[in-house]
Amino acid sequence: MPKLRLPLLLTRLSIFYFLLPWQLMRFMSPGAADGIAKKYYHMPGLNETVGYAIGAFWIILLIAFLLGFKKRISYGLVFLLHTGAIFVVLPAYIMGTDNFNQLFLAAIPAAAAMGLLYALRDQDTLLSLK
Template sequence: MPKLRLPLFLTRLSIVCFLLPWQLMRFLRPEAADGIAKKYYHLPGLSTGVGYAIGVFWMVLLLAFLVGFKKRISYGLVFLLHAGAIIVALPFYIPWMENFNQLFLAAIPAAAAMGLLYVLRDEDTMLSLK
């Protein structure tokens, strides 16, 4: 399906652009990343080293995702980790809940795009490694 090549590549690129600032924050503002982990994901205080390790993992994963390396693994992990983050922070997504945060809703269509890209990974060949 040659008509899908460009839209799938643009979807992959937009997902990286969506996720990259969160990972850069782990290096540029580790205290902010730690605060987010505590508030939204109920994680105890993360040391700077753990925050950096998570950031390195995500940066490697995003690079693999961006270049289409090991699509079943990289696309699958990006989707599952993002979907898991949505589930863990679900009270922030529900309008009638006390902690509702409208900005979180952007993560839902992003997750749908990640899932779609995973399903169509064999068609996603533009600027992608075999």
Template sequence: MTTATDLTKKLALSLLALRVGIFIVMFVWALDKFVNPGHTAAVFENFYGIGDLSAPLAAVLGGLQIALCVAFVLGLWKTITYGLIFVLHGVSTLSSMPQYVDAFNNLLFFAAWPMWAACFALFYLRSYDRYTLGAAKQS
């Protein structure tokens, strides 16, 4: 029989796994802004309608995203960091609507939806996410 304590531990471990998995994706996207700023500029132009994004601005955005990702993976300021990750990934997911219409030529875009659902679940259940540096200060 599973006790409430066992369930709480399993939930906390599951939320940690979600947080680490989401971090990996978001962190690699942040690194891409440094490694390939041309790709970042193309994404901003094609998906957000923002043209002429410079390499220095891409680096600034990447630095901000890395800072957010580190705070997120450490579980700091959960309402803010988990919420920002959810919103940022949501904007990215929703801005890709034309790719979903041409589904079979853009299958990889569909991976964004379960990740966005994971971001929501983590945000919604953040008070149960115990394996964090911010665990003592629940938000």
């Protein structure tokens, strides 16, 4: 399906660009990342080392994802981890609740794009490692 190659590449690039700033924040502003973990994920204070380790894991994963390396694993993990994060903070997505945050809604179509890219991973061959 040659017509899918460019749209799939653009989807992969868009997802990478969507997720990367959140991981860079772990290094540039560890306090902000810690605050997000406390407020939305109800995690006790993460020390900087844990935040850096999570950020390093995600950046390595995102680079593999960007390169199309080990698609079943990299695309699958990006999709599962992102979608899992949506369910962890589900009240933030429900209109009418005190926790509703309209900005969080951007994560839903992003998750759908990740799922679509995972489903079509074998057709995603443009600028992609085998």
